[in-house]
Amino acid sequence: xxxxxxAPRVGFVSLGCPKAASDAxxxxxRLRAEGYEVAPNYEGADLVVVNTCxxxxxxxxxxxxxxxxxxxxxxxxxxxxxxxxxxxxAGRGIVEQVHPKVLAVTGPHAxxxxxxxxxxxxxxxxxxxxxxxxxxGVRLTPDHYAYLKIxxxxxxxxxxxxxxxxxxxxxxxxxxEVLREAETLVKSGVNELLVISQDTSAYGVDVKYRTGFSxxxxxxxxxxxxxxxxxxxxxxxxxxxxYPYPSVDDIIPLMAEGKILxxxxxxxxHANPRILKAMKRPASAENNLERIRRWREICPDITIRSxxxxxxxxxxxxxxxxxxxxxxxxxxxxxxxFAYSPVEGATANALPGALPDEVREERKRRxxxxxxxxxxxxxxxxxxxxxxxxxxDIDEDEGAICRSEGDAPEIDGLVIVPEGRDMEIGxxxxxxxxxxxxxxxxxxxxxxxEE
Numbered sequence: 001x002x003x004x005x006x007a008p009r010v011g012f013v014s015l016g017c018p019k020a021a022s023d024a025x026x027x028x029x030r031l032r033a034e035g036y037e038v039a040p041n042y043e044g045a046d047l048v049v050v051n052t053c054x055x056x057x058x059x060x061x062x063x064x065x066x067x068x069x070x071x072x073x074x075x076x077x078x079x080x081x082x083x084x085x086x087x088x089x090a091g092r093g094i095v096e097q098v099h100p101k102v103l104a105v106t107g108p109h110a111x112x113x114x115x116x117x118x119x120x121x122x123x124x125x126x127x128x129x130x131x132x133x134x135x136x137g138v139r140l141t142p143d144h145y146a147y148l149k150i151x152x153x154x155x156x157x158x159x160x161x162x163x164x165x166x167x168x169x170x171x172x173x174x175x176x177e178v179l180r181e182a183e184t185l186v187k188s189g190v191n192e193l194l195v196i197s198q199d200t201s202a203y204g205v206d207v208k209y210r211t212g213f214s215x216x217x218x219x220x221x222x223x224x225x226x227x228x229x230x231x232x233x234x235x236x237x238x239x240x241x242x243y244p245y246p247s248v249d250d251i252i253p254l255m256a257e258g259k260i261l262x263x264x265x266x267x268x269x270h271a272n273p274r275i276l277k278a279m280k281r282p283a284s285a286e287n288n289l290e291r292i293r294r295w296r297e298i299c300p301d302i303t304i305r306s307x308x309x310x311x312x313x314x315x316x317x318x319x320x321x322x323x324x325x326x327x328x329x330x331x332x333x334x335x336x337x338f339a340y341s342p343v344e345g346a347t348a349n350a351l352p353g354a355l356p357d358e359v360r361e362e363r364k365r366r367x368x369x370x371x372x373x374x375x376x377x378x379x380x381x382x383x384x385x386x387x388x389x390x391x392x393d394i395d396e397d398e399g400a401i402c403r404s405e406g407d408a409p410e411i412d413g414l415v416i417v418p419e420g421r422d423m424e425i426g427x428x429x430x431x432x433x434x435x436x437x438x439x440x441x442x443x444x445x446x447x448x449x450e451e
Contacts, residue, residue, distance in 0.1 A: 007037045008122045011045030011074065013066050016053030018196045018240070019108075019167075020081055022149040024051045026111045027080070034115075034124045042073035047103070047122050049114060052095075054083030054166060056341045060094070067099050078117045080106045082166040086345070108167050109152050142392065144426030145192035145236075145409060146185045150178050150226065154198035155205070156243075158269075159280045159348040160309065160340070163198055172204050175212040175221045179229055191426060192236035192390060194408065195226075201243040224250045231259030236390065238408055240265040244288050249295070256299040261405045264295070268306045271326030272319040275312055278351060292330055303406030305334035310367050311360025312340045314353030320363050324370050333378050334412050335371040339364040372438055379413070379436040386432050386446060389415045391423045402429070404441065413439040420445050 010031055014024040027049065028038060039045035048070040052063035063083045070077045079095050085107030086094045095105045104117035118124075153168040182193055197203065204210070204221035211218050219225050224247070230237045237260040242248055244266050255262040268288060270276050295302055308323065327335065339360035342349050389402035392409065400420030407413050415431065423429055423445065431443035 007035055008124065009037045009039040009044055009046050010118065010122065011039045011042055011048035011070070012051070013048065013070060014051040015063055015066060016051070016055075016059065016081060018147045018194065019149060019152075019198065020051055020053060022147050022196065023081065023109050023111070025147075026109075027051070027114050030111055030115050031118070036118070036122075036124060042070065045074055047076035047078065047118070048074045049078045049080060049118070052079060052081035052083035054081070054086040054094070055161075055163065056338075056343055058341070059083075060086070064095075064098050067095065067102065071099060071101055075101075076121060077102045078104045078106075078114060078121070080108070080110055080114050082108050082163075084108070084110075085166045086162075088344070142426070143189055144390065144392075145194060146190045148178065148182055148185070148193045148195050149173070149197060150195060150200065150203050151197040151206075155202065156199065157280055157347075159278060159351070160312070160343065160346050162343055162345045165345060167198065170199065170202055170206045172202075172206050172221055175204075175219050175226060175229075176214045178226065179214040179219070182230055182233060186233050186235055189426065190235065191428065192238065193230060193233075194238045194240060195230070196240045198241065199243055200239055200241045201245045201248055223247070224254075227251055227254050227260050231257075236261050236405070238263050240408070242266050244268070244291055246291075249291070252295050252298045252302070255302060262299050262302040263406060263408070264302065264304050265408065266304060266306050268326075269309050270312065270323055272315075272322045275315055275319055278314065279309075279312065279348070289326070289329055301405075303333045304330075305336075305408070305412065306332055307336040307338065308367065309338050309340050310363035311355045313348055313351035313355065315340075315355065315363075320366075324367065327367070327371055327374065331374055331378065332371070333406060334375060335368070336411070337364050337367045337371075376436070376438050379439075379441060382433045382441060383436060384433060386430055387415070387443070388428055389417070389431050389443070391420070391425050391427055391429065393425060394421055394423065396421070400429075400445075402431070402443075413441065415441045415443050417443050417445055 014021060050067050050070050053059040060083060067079055079102050084095055084105045093105060103121050106113040151170055151172040153170045154164050155170045203223045207221050209220050209222045211220050219229060231254055242264050254260050269279060269281055387404050389404050391400050391402050393401040395401055398416055399418035400423040402415040402417055404415050417431055430446040432446055433441050433443045435442040
């Protein structure tokens with residue numbers, strides 16, 4: 001009879017943004033490296049880790065519900081993520097108050113603390129095999145794209161946001177670590193790297209752009225230098241959460257040269273100077289419009305996506321109209337909008353002039369309807385053009401489900417190729433755009449871009 005012990009099994013629930021997903025990948029990698037197995041359901045798990053989000057009220061409720069479900073279905077639960085760091089005005093943990101039976105609670109980017117709790121409540125096997133984990137670690141994304149987190153935290157104190165209180169101040173990863181991770185991911189078959197952080201533009205500010213070494217060469221801990229190095233890997237490199245600092249201008253030529261994708265995810269949030277000041281946001285609408293014009297002069301094919309908040313405390317109808325005028329001038333490709341939602345602990349809660357829910361929602365609706373025409377026109381301008389796409393999936397009914405250089409996974413549109421059922425997932429192809437709707441492009445295949 002075999003005496004081999006059953007490997008301990010950990011269930012994992014991950015909520016929130018790509019940065020939270022990156023934290024989850026780090027924990028999962030450690031679990032697998034130490035010999036733990038990842039259970040696909042509550043019943044097969046010896047305990048469950050719930051990775052939470054705590055940014056807005058809806059995310060808090062979703063996370064608390066997920067914790068409650070895990071407790072009901074399994075009973076042994078460790079909580080990590082942003083909600084784990086959230087406390088009420090008396091300094092008491094939100095999670096512990098609602099779910100006192102959880103085994104342990106940690107904040108975000110807390111791999112060591114999570115593993116310590118796992119070791120306490122579910123001891124690891126005495127002699128785990130290191131080769132249980134591939135070099136690129138355990139990932140939650142498909143094989144052909146991956147998130148590359150370059151820093152934690154944020155030095156800004158935006159009045160509507162509590163991220164710094166949850167994730168701390170800016171902490172840039174050493175550039176040699178980032179580049180080594182990127183190289184490992186590409187060697188594993190990744191064809192798209194999505195660069196993420198709380199404030200991508202500020203990479204290296206906290207270490208005064210310290211010089212590191214990658215493959216024996218000196219490289220500054222700075223976004224431009226990072227992008228230049230990543231541009232040599234011959235894969236798509238996509239930048240997210242880029243504040244519109246002047247230093248971003250230096251990166252646009254790399255996009256024009258095809259080194260990194262001509263794509264920027266820039267959270268402008270508003271356009272009226274008074275509202276931006278109340279939000280404690282950097283830059284002004286005028287500077288942003290001029291910056292966008294310069295970016296498009298250097299790289300005409302650049303795709304710019306952004307997010308905005310409608311119904312911020314004290315926002316007048318005229319100030320909201322200024323935001324719509326900004327959108328009309330900026331001609332952004334992709335836009336998301338949130339109706340302002342009070343977040344416990346955010347300083348904006350104390351601002352005068354809170355607007356009724358119906359006003360906030362109505363302004364959000366108007367903004368999205370206004371932007372819909374702009375986005376559709378920018379898609380229509382691509383009809384007849386030949387573009388490169390990356391295949392995400394094959395659907396027997398719809399055909400190949402792809403993305404262009406202007407489409408980030410899960411947040412932007414798709415390029416649907418009805419006659420592309422023979423395409424391969426994770427590969428690049430050349431297609432010709434034939435039609436569009438409000439969000440997506442339709443295309444016909446030409447040839448594989450790699451051939």
